[in-house]
Amino acid sequence: DSxxxxxxxxxxxxxxxxxxxxxxxxxxxxxxxxxxxxxxxGLQFLIxxxxxxxxxxxxILERFSAQQFxxxxxxxxxxxxxxxxxxxxxxxxxxQEGNTIYFGEGSWLTVV
Amino acid sequence: xxxxxxxxxxxxxxxxxxSSLNCSYTVSGLRGLFWYRQDPGKGPEFLFTLYSxxxxxxxxRLKATLTKKESFLHITAPKPEDSxxxxxxxxxxxxxxLTFGSGTQLTVLP
Numbered sequence: 612d613s614x615x616x617x618x619x620x621x622x623x624x625x626x627x628x629x630x631x632x633x634x635x636x637x638x639x640x641x642x643x644x645x646x647x648x649x650x651x652x653g654l655q656f657l658i659x660x661x662x663x664x665x666x667x668x669x670x671i672l673e674r675f676s677a678q679q680f681x682x683x684x685x686x687x688x689x690x691x692x693x694x695x696x697x698x699x700x701x702x703x704x705x706x707q708e709g710n711t712i713y714f715g716e717g718s719w720l721t722v723v
Numbered sequence: 724x725x726x727x728x729x730x731x732x733x734x735x736x737x738x739x740x741x742s743s744l745n746c747s748y749t750v751s752g753l754r755g756l757f758w759y760r761q762d763p764g765k766g767p768e769f770l771f772t773l774y775s776x777x778x779x780x781x782x783x784r785l786k787a788t789l790t791k792k793e794s795f796l797h798i799t800a801p802k803p804e805d806s807x808x809x810x811x812x813x814x815x816x817x818x819x820x821l822t823f824g825s826g827t828q829l830t831v832l833p
Contacts, residue, residue: 613766644820653825654767654810667819701766708819709754714766 614638615715617702623721629690632718636683636704642666643685644705644712645677649698660685661708692722727813729824736831739800744827746811747793755814756794757821758787760807767810770796801831 614637624630636643645657647670656669660679671677674692679685689696699719703712730745746756755774759767771780773789780787784805786797796809808828812821 613768615766642819654823656820656822659820661819669820699764703766709814711755711757711769711772712821713769714759716766717764719764 613713615702615704615713617715617718619718621719626692626722628692632687632700634685634702637713640704640706642705642708643679644703645687646701647698694722697722726822727811727824729811729827731827733828736801738802738831738833741799744796744809745793746824748813752816753813756789757812758796759810761810762807803831803833806831
């Protein structure tokens with residue numbers, strides 16, 4: 612158990628809908644990262660927050676947004692969902708930026 | 724251009740047959756190289772961090788080494804439970820996040 616908690620574990624939703632994925636980082640970790648992993652692709656970096664502030668953006672679509680709250684948990688919002696958004700979404704956390712990151716078990720999103 | 728390349732893409736070994744996985748990176752300014760193990764449908768599990776050329780780390784049957792342009796993950800006398808995808812990631816330059824390779828899918832046959 613890495614200490615990073617993600618909910619929900621599984622989610623099935625229809626095209627055009629909006630979902631929110633939630634992440635609680637390890638105790639003491641200030642930095643949160645979101646990654647997407649599709650069946651035929653590796654881990655794609657989406658976005659990173661540090662102590663509530665957005666710090667880096669990767670290949671995140673405009674339909675996706677995220678935030679980190681004062682209690683350091685983070686949410687990833689996915690809207691106007693398309694079939695191609697079906698993937699495993701991972702949250703990871705680290706004490707500081709550039710340190711080892713620890714992953715949660717992921718949220719399986721299936722868009723039908 | 725890929726910054727991190729892992730080879731081979733897939734590797735099948737007999738139980739007890741030692742081998743090595745490779746991770747090479749093309750951009751200078753390495754601040755850290757990380758190895759993870761990922762089981763199907765699970766989150767990547769941290770294995771090692773290496774920071775400088777010549778550094779080595781070991782854990783059970785796994786040993787990670789780092790040179791100036793690549794890292795190796797040596798697997799000694801593997802067992803079927805070592806079957807997984809092994810991911811390499813690098814922290815380069817001024818980046819704040821890791822860049823992952825596409826992984827090596829290891830299968831160890833009994």
